[in-house]
Amino acid sequence: MTNKTIDDFQTPGQALKYFLSSYGWTQDDLAHILTISLKHTNEIIKDKKPISIDIARLLEKVFDWKAHEWIMLDTSYQLSKKIEEAKEQLVERQVEVYKYLPINELLKKGWLKPYENIEGLNKQLHSFWNVPKNKQLDFSILESNNINIEYRKSDAYKDPTNEINARAWYQMALNHSQKLNVAPYDKNGLEELLSKLHTYTIMKSGISKFLNDLGKVGVKFVFLSHLSKTYLDGAAFASETGPVITLTGRYDRVDNFWFNMAHEASHVLLHLPKKNHKNMVFMDDSTSSITSKKEKEANEMAEKILLQDEILEFFDEYIGYITEEKVTEFSLSKKIHPSIVVGILAFNEKVSYSTLHRFKESVRDKIPNKYRAEKV
Structure with a gap:
């Protein structure tokens, strides 16, 4: 038994590692108990695979948490992962754009409005350069620009x-x-x-x-x-x-x-x-x-x-x-x-x-x- 709740962990994998340590079990032991492959178990513990409803029900039989708690923790993690991925994409896009445009200066001057994601940035860049929304913005246009x-x-x-x-x-x-x-x-x-x-x-x-x-x-x-x-x-x-x-x-x-x-x-x-x-x-x-x-x-x-x-x-x-x-x-x-x-x-x-x-x-x-x- 444990007093730990889902609020004590950021990912399902972290919680599973804690439970395995507390019980003195190996990943192989958990795989055998859950009647799933060791590979599948390893991927869940490494947070490489989401927890399905079926797996959550099985975990409820093994550990103290209810199935919906495992689903809630996994959902929270998946959402945070998507946010981080979106941030990474935005950073990569900004690095690319900064080679061609002084974005920070354009924001300070009000030529561009503040944006929160890559979609917001791309929308403004398309508008600024008069490029149709359905057409990819090729930054080489800033070098030639037909002028x-x-x-x-x-x-x-x-x-x-x-x-x-x-x-x-x-x-x-x-x-x-x-x-x-x-x-x-x-x-x-x-x-x-x-x-x-x-x-x-x-x-x-x-x-x-x-x-x-x-x-x-x-x-x-x-x-x-x-x-x-x-x-x-x-x-x-x-x-x-x-x-x-x-x-x-x-x-x-x-x-x-x-x-x-x-x-x-x-x-x-x-x-x-x-x-x-x-x-x-x-x-x-x-x-x-x-x-x-x-x-x-x-x-x-x-x-x-x-x-x-x-x-x-x-x-x-x-x-x-x-x-x-x-x-x-x-x-x-x-x-x-x-x-x-x-x-x-x-x-x-x-x-x-x-x-x-x-x-x-x-x-x-x-x-x-x-x-x-x-x-x-």
């Missing part, structure tokens, strides 16, 4: 994980762009809009107005922070529903916002085909050197849009003593934000970047929520 990314990038991209993150960032931007409705793409309309872009920079609610007008000429805009190691300021890409411009707000400055906007819009105008080809993506790090022909062309157009030649010509005679009053004078006469004026002068080493602090102004809070891929 051709052209980078204006720093040496940081020597790390292959950076490109993986950049592709994930692109996919998040693409997903949000599909939620936006704009007019059909009008190349001539975009060209006209860019010719007066500088005037929006000094308008009240100028950013909101420009983004609205950008949609009227068929260009979608998405605001999305960059992932770690990507060092992105913005991107321009074609999609099935038209061209998309995405900015990260990496530097929360007026001059940076408008220059990157002008640069990416120039890519749309100059380098994205009139007919949509979803495999063309331009990604830009504004702090890196420019080497490709297309990047130089986009930069030159952006400089023209933001009146760089006029700014440099006007301030040429004031080099060394450029005052706030002169910056304001030019800004008002040409209808362009003073921060952009100083930013161009600083980039061309005519003034110190510290001068920008006088005209510092945040832009993040001026971007309407509908353009934000991340909700605030």
